[in-house]
Amino acid sequence: MPDGPANEFRFDSVDDVRDRLRKVDYLSDEGIAGIVYLADRLGKPILVEGPAGTGKTQLAKSVAEITNARLIRLQCYEGLDESKALYEWNYKKQLLRIQASKADGDSTGWDQIEEDIFSDDFLLTRPLLEAIRAEDPVVLLIDEVDRVEVETEALLLEILSDYQVSIPELGTITARQIPLVFLTSNNTRELSEALKRRCLFLHIDYPDMEREKEIVLTKVPDISESLADQVARIVRSIRQLELKKSPSVSETLDWARTLMLLGVEKVDAEVATSTANILLKYQTDIAKANKELSNEASTVNRAAK
Ligand SMILES: Nc1ncnc2c1ncn2[C@@H]1O[C@H](COP(=O)(O)OP(=O)(O)O)[C@@H](O)[C@H]1O
Ligand SMILES: [Mg+2]
Structure with a gap:
């Protein structure tokens, strides 16, 4: 941890994290809230890993919201380099500065110019540096x-260990x-040991059924408990089921909203199969799910008789 002004802690307890996240409609659990609490206390980054659409990005956004912090986001992609992640010299402005001093009849020596053009005024700050310099x-x-x-x-290493x-x-x-x-990582490849070592892992x-239900109740206006x-x-x-791509929380929410729009109160096999394309994005997955759904519905119906 670097010396300097002591950070005030952002959270009083794990429950405090949980309650405040809930207030901004993010439903966490003990594990999620616990790590956020620890990260704050220990001054360590959190590496959040897991399937797509499970609330990894949203967690960071929600934590920014509840701590009244500005969110600075570096979206990673293949080919991302220092000049887009960290900083870049504004070479156009540097050139203009050099030309201007020549036009002036040039009493300034090169050393002076060089010092000038490699100063703050000529620096283009990218997200990582911006976060470090933020007041x-x-x-x-x-x-x-992972991209x-x-x-x-x-x-990233210098930033993550020494800020x-x-x-x-x-x-x-x-x-x-x-x-x-x-x-965040969707696990498309293994991250380096060096990176992992610097982070708390989450x-x-x-979500389990109870939490997903809560998420639906929170995020879909007017939906009934049932x-x-x-x-x-x-x-x-x-x-x-063994699927190519399991439905994510965002797809659950889309499905719930669709059912609301259709005025459905009870999800029978017919409704489920006709809307399965909202939850699943591969035809083979849809076919598998439909088979399962009609089995399930007939079991339920038989039990009801
Ligand atoms: N725990 C949660 N509480 C509330 N909403 C959630 C939760 N998890 C996921 N969501 C919803 O799912 C959406 C997708 O989440 P996102 O953070 O983009 O997923 P990821 O980054 O993991 O791919 C979010 O916008 C949010 O609406
Ligand atoms: Mg994401």
Whole structure:
């Protein structure tokens, strides 16, 4: 941890994290809230991993919201480099400065010019440096870090362990405060040991039925307890199938909203099969789910007789 002004803690307890997240409609559990609490206390970044659509990105956004912090987001992609992640010299402006001094009849020596053009005024700040230099509270989100090449991860290491950035022409810039940092990964490749070592690790899986029902109740206006319950139940049974792509929480929400629009109160096999394309995006998955859904419905019907 760097020296400097002591950070005030953002949360009083794990329950405090949970309650405040709930107030902004993010339904966490003990594991999620616990790690956020620890990250704040220990001044460590959180590496959040898990399937798509389980609330990894949303967690960072929601934590920014409840701590009144500005969210600074670095969206990772293949080919992301230092000049887009960290900083870049504004070479157009530098050129103009050089030309201007020539036009002036040039009493300034090259050394002076060089010092000039490698100063703050000529620096283009990208998200990582912006987060380090921020004076207001920030949450740094390094989203989908598994998309960058493993070599590019090295860019992040100095920031994640020391909260500082070295710029050869300017020196080392150290954070004035330790920001909360979230890295997310969809696990498309293994991250380096060096990166993992610097982070607290949080795996967010699909929520259990109770939590998913709560998410639906929170996020879908006017939905009944009974419909939310059926939705959570059916989605869970679909996730147990061997699928190419399981439905994510966002798809559960889309499905619940669709059922509301259709005025459905009871999800029978017919409704479920005719709307399965909202939950699932592969024809083979839809076929599997439909088979399961009609079996399930007939079992329920038989039991009712
Ligand atoms: N625990 C949760 N509480 C509330 N909403 C959630 C939760 N998890 C997921 N969601 C919903 O699912 C959507 C997708 O989440 P997102 O953070 O984009 O997924 P990921 O980044 O994991 O792919 C969010 O916008 C949010 O509406
Ligand atoms: Mg995301």
